Amino acid sequence: MTPTPCAxxxxxxxxPGSATVTVSxxxxxxxxxxxxxxxxxxxxxxxxxxxxxxxxxxxxxxxxLSGCEVxxxxxxx
Ligand SMILES: [Zn+2]
Numbered sequence: 001m002t003p004t005p006c007a008x009x010x011x012x013x014x015x016p017g018s019a020t021v022t023v024s025x026x027x028x029x030x031x032x033x034x035x036x037x038x039x040x041x042x043x044x045x046x047x048x049x050x051x052x053x054x055x056x057x058x059x060x061x062x063x064x065l066s067g068c069e070v071x072x073x074x075x076x077x
Contacts, residue, residue: 006043008045014047017036017039018039026064033074037052059075
């Protein structure tokens, strides 16, 4: 497997890890921990796979619909 260079800092390389993703919509913020992601070993930027991102946003949308201002969830693998 060829390491993927980071698109943000262009120096680091991506490795599988987990990220804490924050989604803000209007007044509401949802923090989702333990999201599987490729994480840059230099700057810490994370990259979500398409299907993971969809699930993150559906969890965030559900939490925001409940009217919370800040919600912390753990990503269910
Ligand atoms: Zn980077």
